[in-house]
Amino acid sequence: MIALQLAISGIATGSVYALIALGIVLIYKCSGVVNFAQGAYAMLGAYVTYALLKLGLPALLAVLVGMALMALAGMATERLILRRMLKAQIVSVMMVTLGLLIFFRAFCLAIWGPDQIAFPQVFPSGSIDFAGIFITYNYLAAFALATTLSVAFLLFYRHTSIGLMQRCAADNPRAALAIGIHVSNQVSIAWAASAALAGLGGALLATLGGLSLNISDIGLIAFPVIVVGGLESLAGALIAGFLLGMLEAFTEGMLSPAIEEFLRGFTTIQSVGALQQVIPYGLLVLMLLVRPQGIFGRAGTERV
Amino acid sequence: MTTRQILLALALAILFAAIGYNSGRFWAYLIYAVAIAGIGALSLNLLIGFCGQITFAQGALIGVGAYSAAIAGNAGWGGFSLLVAGVVTALVSLLIGLPALRLRGLYFAISTLAAQFILVYFFKILQPLTNGVSGLVVKPLTLFGRPVANDQEYVVICIAILFLSWLFLARITRTDMGRAFLVVRESELVARGMGIDVSRAKAQAFLLSGFFAGICGALFAFTSRLANPEAFEIALSVDQTAMIIVGGLGSLTGSIVGAAFVTLLPEAIERLGEFLPVAGLVSAFREMAFGLLIILFLLLEPRGLVAFVRRLAARRGGKANALAARAPAKTSNRAVTAQDGR
Numbered sequence: 001m002i003a004l005q006l007a008i009s010g011i012a013t014g015s016v017y018a019l020i021a022l023g024i025v026l027i028y029k030c031s032g033v034v035n036f037a038q039g040a041y042a043m044l045g046a047y048v049t050y051a052l053l054k055l056g057l058p059a060l061l062a063v064l065v066g067m068a069l070m071a072l073a074g075m076a077t078e079r080l081i082l083r084r085m086l087k088a089q090i091v092s093v094m095m096v097t098l099g100l101l102i103f104f105r106a107f108c109l110a111i112w113g114p115d116q117i118a119f120p121q122v123f124p125s126g127s128i129d130f131a132g133i134f135i136t137y138n139y140l141a142a143f144a145l146a147t148t149l150s151v152a153f154l155l156f157y158r159h160t161s162i163g164l165m166q167r168c169a170a171d172n173p174r175a176a177l178a179i180g181i182h183v184s185n186q187v188s189i190a191w192a193a194s195a196a197l198a199g200l201g202g203a204l205l206a207t208l209g210g211l212s213l214n215i216s217d218i219g220l221i222a223f224p225v226i227v228v229g230g231l232e233s234l235a236g237a238l239i240a241g242f243l244l245g246m247l248e249a250f251t252e253g254m255l256s257p258a259i260e261e262f263l264r265g266f267t268t269i270q271s272v273g274a275l276q277q278v279i280p281y282g283l284l285v286l287m288l289l290v291r292p293q294g295i296f297g298r299a300g301t302e303r304v
Numbered sequence: 305m306t307t308r309q310i311l312l313a314l315a316l317a318i319l320f321a322a323i324g325y326n327s328g329r330f331w332a333y334l335i336y337a338v339a340i341a342g343i344g345a346l347s348l349n350l351l352i353g354f355c356g357q358i359t360f361a362q363g364a365l366i367g368v369g370a371y372s373a374a375i376a377g378n379a380g381w382g383g384f385s386l387l388v389a390g391v392v393t394a395l396v397s398l399l400i401g402l403p404a405l406r407l408r409g410l411y412f413a414i415s416t417l418a419a420q421f422i423l424v425y426f427f428k429i430l431q432p433l434t435n436g437v438s439g440l441v442v443k444p445l446t447l448f449g450r451p452v453a454n455d456q457e458y459v460v461i462c463i464a465i466l467f468l469s470w471l472f473l474a475r476i477t478r479t480d481m482g483r484a485f486l487v488v489r490e491s492e493l494v495a496r497g498m499g500i501d502v503s504r505a506k507a508q509a510f511l512l513s514g515f516f517a518g519i520c521g522a523l524f525a526f527t528s529r530l531a532n533p534e535a536f537e538i539a540l541s542v543d544q545t546a547m548i549i550v551g552g553l554g555s556l557t558g559s560i561v562g563a564a565f566v567t568l569l570p571e572a573i574e575r576l577g578e579f580l581p582v583a584g585l586v587s588a589f590r591e592m593a594f595g596l597l598i599i600l601f602l603l604l605e606p607r608g609l610v611a612f613v614r615r616l617a618a619r620r621g622g623k624a625n626a627l628a629a630r631a632p633a634k635t636s637n638r639a640v641t642a643q644d645g646r
Contacts, residue, residue, distance in 0.1 A: 034410060034414075081599060081603065084603055085602065085603070088602065088606060089553070089606075090358065090409050090410060090413070091352060091358045091413075091545070091549075091553070092549065092602050092606055094358070094410075094413060095542075095545055095546070095549055095598055095602060096598065096599055096602045096603075098542050098545075098598070099546075099595045099596070099597075099598030099599040099602070100595065100599065101595075102542070102591055102592075102594055102595035102598070103591075103592055103595030103596060103599065104595075105591065105595075106588045106589070106590075106591030106592035106594075106595060107588075107592060109587070109588040109591065110585050110588035110589065110592065220417070220421075220538070223414065223417070224414070224417075224418060227411070227414055267432070271429070272429055273425065273428045273429050273437075274425075275425075277421070277425075278421055278422055278425040281417070281418035281421045281422055282418075282422065284414070284415070284418050285403075285415060285418050285419075285422075288403060288406075288407060288411060288414070288415050288418075289403065289406070
């Protein structure tokens with residue numbers, strides 16, 4: 001029963017993680033940039049949505065305006081910073097996204113302070129009792145929204161002309177340029193979409209667990225799982241998100257207590273701490289050694 | 305490296321040691337903080353700037369050094385604890401480097417990110433060894449049977465070690481081994497073609513870099529008298545990488561300049577903050593400035609302060625110097641960029 005309960009909360013948070021992970025993969029596919037700042041966009045999105053709600057906007061409008069603002073922020077980042085770094089070394093590009101992460105965190109710290117803020121009630125409170133398993137409306141709504149949006153995005157990517165251009169630009173930028181696709185603009189669009197998705201994801205995370213600077217951690221925590229799913233696979237990112245959610249829930253709820261009890265038997269170690277934040281990285285190390293291209297990555301892609 | 309350069313560096317080292325030795329605690333602290341960060345930056349630059357192995361585990365490695373020095377020092381090993389820290393950290397660094405034999409660039413960088421998080425996690429939970437999140441209290445370093453307890457003496461020790469590390473690494477980079485690192489950075493294929501054992505070169509780079517990271521950690525532990533996991537989080541890795549980017553990738557002198565810049569900037573902002581009515585915001589501003597610093601440097605002066613200084617010198621003194629500048633060439637092995645295709 002506990003397992004089922006954990007699975008449900010894991011799937012719900014996992015669906016939000018999937019939304020955030022999608023953005024990382026989208027940017028990587030399109031421009032080869034590893035965006036460590038994705039967590040920062042999630043955090044910024046959450047705070048912006050919070051500010052809009054405080055201004056008295058209705059929830060739906062606040063979320064939409066928040067996403068639009070985040071899209072602008074993402075596009076601005078690409079135009080102002082990443083576009084100038086097309087030929088930079090890989091370590092420089094990683095560092096610039098880390099610099100963005102630090103900057104946005106400090107920005108939110110300066111405006112909203114270091115303490116956790118209770119996020120305004122967006123969804124009705126209460127829960128469904130389903131044969132002894134409780135699902136709060138919060139979780140249900142977050143799951144429904146995140147999943148709908150993820151699926152909608154995948155459909156968009158597959159079936160519209162912008163989506164087709166996105167895929168062309170990601171697949172072979174030179175050929176895309178040759179047939180008249182403005183590749184740089186496609187990269188801008190990818191950043192805008194990615195930041196908007198992350199922003200919504202951040203706001204949903206805030207409805208689940210409160211609003212704090214720690215939302216930005218999700219970028220670095222989700223990273224290993226995305227690599228496990230394959231950095232170039234959107235479907236892999238979705239599955240990676242769900243996997244991460246489940247992994248967290250089960251580690252926190254079942255594995256950690258079990259290990260702690262086991263260790264107490266013959267050592268003085270009392271607690272295994274935040275094991276759920278490290279397990280994805282352990283998984284990653286195993287994965288990189290066994291199958292570096294990820295579960296859904298193409299084996300032929302050169303890993304450079 | 306000419307004798308003149310060595311003498312100049314020695315003179316600078318003696319100058320700063322003398323200033324630090326004869327000033328108050330605060331200035332002494334600033335000087336040894338820069339020296340310690342400089343040792344770490346040297347070690348990181350050897351790995352990233354010279355050998356091209358991007359790592360984000362530097363913070364955790366410094367932590368390994370700090371904990372091993374703390375444990376050895378508390379057990380009464382005296383000056384040997386520095387050596388112990390170096391050796392232990394070198395071995396851990398080699399372990400972290402193992403995936404580099406199979407993975408390159410981005411994927412290796414991510415595997416070091418994993419090492420960073422996992423090591424810090426171990427610092428937190430290995431209670432019996434590390435005293436967990438509350439941190440391990442470190443006894444002062446004992447040298448020649450006498451505890452070193454004041455900051456002024458640490459200045460001299462740290463500067464001396466920084467100078468020796470710089471000298472040693474500057475020598476190393478001019479040996480066959482050091483040249484092999486450069487070739488591995490530019491192209492592993494070419495290196496192999498030239499008969500360089502790439503795996504061995506990488507292993508050597510990780511061992512060397514790890515050794516100095518360990519020394520850096522040991523000095524950190526002895527001067528701050530506390531080794532706690534929070535100090536060695538990913539933020540420290542980012543600080544260290546920022547130092548070598550600000551200073552200049554592939555420049556040893558640049559590493560030290562960058563270390564000074566990145567260590568002193570927050571202090572300067574803090575001082576400035578005391579005069580402005582923004583008391584609660586100082587830490588936020590400090591972080592913001594740090595983030596901006598990284599971004600602006602990468603955009604405007606990606607080869608670091610050293611390249612900037614060289615350009616100034618070249619503009620004033622004519623040509624020769626600029627040509628001799630050994631900034632790393634573009635190693636654009638990012639998967640795809642819009643302009644140059646695959």
